[in-house]
Amino acid sequence: MSASSGVPRVPTFVTGLDNILNGGIPQGATVVIEGSAGTMKSTLTYAILYQNALRRGTHGLYMTLEQSRTDLEEQMSELGMARTGQVDLKDRLAIVDLGELRHFLAEAGESDLTTDWFKSVLRQLRSFKSEFPVGLFVLDSMNALLSLHNKENPRVDLFHFLRELKELGMTSLLISEIGDGSDTGLGRTTLDYLVDGIIRMEANRVQDIVNMQMGVVKMRKSSHKRSFHPLIVSRGRFEVVGA
Numbered sequence: 307m308s309a310s311s312g313v314p315r316v317p318t319f320v321t322g323l324d325n326i327l328n329g330g331i332p333q334g335a336t337v338v339i340e341g342s343a344g345t346m347k348s349t350l351t352y353a354i355l356y357q358n359a360l361r362r363g364t365h366g367l368y369m370t371l372e373q374s375r376t377d378l379e380e381q382m383s384e385l386g387m388a389r390t391g392q393v394d395l396k397d398r399l400a401i402v403d404l405g406e407l408r409h410f411l412a413e414a415g416e417s418d419l420t421t422d423w424f425k426s427v428l429r430q431l432r433s434f435k436s437e438f439p440v441g442l443f444v445l446d447s448m449n450a451l452l453s454l455h456n457k458e459n460p461r462v463d464l465f466h467f468l469r470e471l472k473e474l475g476m477t478s479l480l481i482s483e484i485g486d487g488s489d490t491g492l493g494r495t496t497l498d499y500l501v502d503g504i505i506r507m508e509a510n511r512v513q514d515i516v517n518m519q520m521g522v523v524k525m526r527k528s529s530h531k532r533s534f535h536p537l538i539v540s541r542g543r544f545e546v547v548g549a
C-alpha cells in the first residue's frame with residue numbers, strides 16, 4: 307500500500323495515472339470510471355483488478371450486468387489477462403454475472419420489475435464477501451443497474467446504495483457510460499456528487515485517427531492535476547503520457 311500523502315492507496319498500475327493520483331486511488335474510495343461507448347472502461351477496470359491480484363495478491367470482484375462472463379473472459383484473455391495460464395488468479399479474481407441472477411430470478415417466478423436491484427447487488431456482495439475477502443470491486447455498469455432499478459425514488463435509493471457499498475470497506479470502481487443520449491441526467495449527476503472520485507476516458511477523432519485521453523475529474527483526499535493526458539493502450543497495458 308503506497309502512503310505518499312498519509313492515506314493508504316491502491317495503485318492502478320497505469321503508468322502516469324498513479325503519479326497524478328499521488329500513488330493510487332485512496333483505499334475504500336468509491337470511484338466512477340466514465341466514458342462514452344467503447345472507450346475501454348471495462349478493459350481498464352479489469353486491468354486494475356488483474357494487476358492488483360497479480361502483484362499484490364488483492365482479491366478482486368468484477369460484477370457484470372452488461373457483457374456475459376464468458377464474453378468478458380474471452381475479451382480479457384485476448385488482451386493477455388486470462389485468469390488461468392502462467393499464473394492462476396482464479397482464487398483472487400472473480401467474475402459475477404448478474405445476468406445469471408436475472409435468469410435465476412425469472413425461473414423462480416420473480417420479475418425484474420419487482421426486484422430491488424440495489425438491494426440485490428448489496429446482498430450478493432455481502433454473501434460473496436463472507437467467502438472471498440474482496441478488496442477491489444468493479445460494477446459494470448451503473449447505467450445497467452439504474453435502468454433495472456425501476457423504483458419510485460432512484461435518487462434516494464442511489465444515495466443509500468452508495469453509502470451501504472462504502473460500508474463494505476472495498477475500493478469500488480463503478481462504470482458509467484456517458485453521452486449515449488439515454489441518460490436523463492438523474493443518475494449521472496447524482497452519482498457524480500455522491501462518489502469520492504471520477505476518472506474520465508475520452509476518445510477524440512482527428513481525421514481518421516482516434517486518440518484516447520484520460521483525466522481525473524475529482525478524487526477526494528488527493529491533490530491531483532486536472533489536465534487530460536493522452537492514453538496509450540497496448541494489449542492489456544495502459545499508459546498515461548506526460549503525467
Ligand SMILES: Nc1ncnc2c1ncn2[C@@H]1O[C@H](COP(=O)(O)OP(=O)(O)OP(=O)(O)O)[C@@H](O)[C@H]1O
Pocket residue numbers: 341342343344345346347348349350372483539540541
Ligand atoms: N490497444 C487497443 N487500441 C484500441 N482499441 C482496443 C485496444 N485493445 C482493445 N481494443 C478494443 O476496444 C474496445 C472497447 O474496449 P472495452 O470493451 O473495454 O470498452 P468499454 O468502454 O467497456 O465499451 P462498452 O461501451 O462496449 O462497454 C474493445 O472492442 C477492444 O477490443
Ligand SMILES: [Mg+2]
Pocket residue numbers: 347348349372446
Ligand atoms: Mg464495457
